[in-house]
Amino acid sequence: MVEANQNGTDRDAEEAILEAAHEVFVRRGTAGARMREIADAAGVNQALLHYYFRSKEGLARAVFGRAARRLMPAVLRALGSDLSLDEKVERVIATEMEVLGQHPYLPGYILCELAHHPERADQLVEAALGEGGDAAGQAVVSLLGRQLEEAREAGTIAPIDPRQFVVNLLALAIFPFAARPLLEIMLGLDEVGYGEFLEERRQQLAGFFLRGLRS
Amino acid sequence: MVEANQNGTDRDAEEAILEAAHEVFVRRGTAGARMREIADAAGVNQALLHYYFRSKEGLARAVFGRAARRLMPAVLRALGSDLSLDEKVERVIATEMEVLGQHPYLPGYILCELAHHPERADQLVEAALGEGGDAAGQAVVSLLGRQLEEAREAGTIAPIDPRQFVVNLLALAIFPFAARPLLEIMLGLDEVGYGEFLEERRQQLAGFFLRGLRS
């Protein structure tokens, strides 16, 4: 069953609810979100939310899983690919910047949700394992460990723990999005200025990171 | 008026409420926290929370301001000090790691709170301005800009925007705490293992960052 929404596109109610719920959960936080507001945003009745997702918790799980599948696989695939180290760094940063440019509030949402609901951890793992079927976090770490060890033996980089490598890379790419409200204040930037800041960053970040690796 | 709490120490009720509220707000998120749970944790009646802070919003503001004053001034003072670049980097990282080691959940709390309540921004600025009376974010950025320009002219570092410098530094130091739940899963670490990971990081981070600056 479909309905026409305000964009003139047709989509079924379940998907409309998921989109609306995502928007409201991100803006208010899961605990602060109201089923009523979600129903209004989706253009359906409140009872329909329970028909499809049974409870607020069920809806929250569905939205979180959707967000995790949108963020995790792309990064893990880039990290686990068979590119050279330099290419991999550039690829991961480019991928992150592209995904996060389209969904800038995703990291903040996932971090907040995970902080207050540690039980969502399994959904993250699930999202990471799906898609290509390979590439969990630890597999990626051991692959990277071999790559970093080879490069170190070749004398092109300083020794580094692959886990530190991953966290450095994710930190530099994700933090500017997760901490955007804080950083806008500290740097005295408005929305436009911060956009320019991110664009400058996109061009310079790989260089900074690769220099950090050198011996 | 004082009361004996379970530690045998005396403290007045207002401070007991603040501590309990902080603990509950951090664990549940502000919207998810219940006044009842805070009162119980503080060992006082629910009505007393309203006597001292008038409303849940008032209590939330008080707790946020307290957290901001605990996190911001130390970092800004280190960033704005008159140390050399290398010393400054080491100092900021050491300061961050020390403060965050004692309050590991502070970054996550402040980021979540700020994401859902942009109006708290003023309190952050206030917290940053207080203490020594100097050193707001933008003042620090322009000071750093001069330092980085000098170093670049001396040929010791590559050119870099001071704002990128600050965000890189904060990202590398803060992200491992703010994203701890996510990273524990990705790296397959438990609480102890992550503690060791952070200790390793404390020793290596300044080196990585300083290499990234080099030309």
Add this chain to the structure above:
DNA sequence: GTCTATAAAGCGATAGAC
């Protein structure tokens, strides 16, 4: 599948005694 109407519980907040 989608709606209206309403139940049942929980919430922040206040009144008033001590």
Add this chain to the structure above:
DNA sequence: GTCTATCGCTTTATAGAC
């Protein structure tokens, strides 16, 4: 300052018509 008791509203969730 601190308590007990309770108000009034909001919230999630369900029942039942269509």
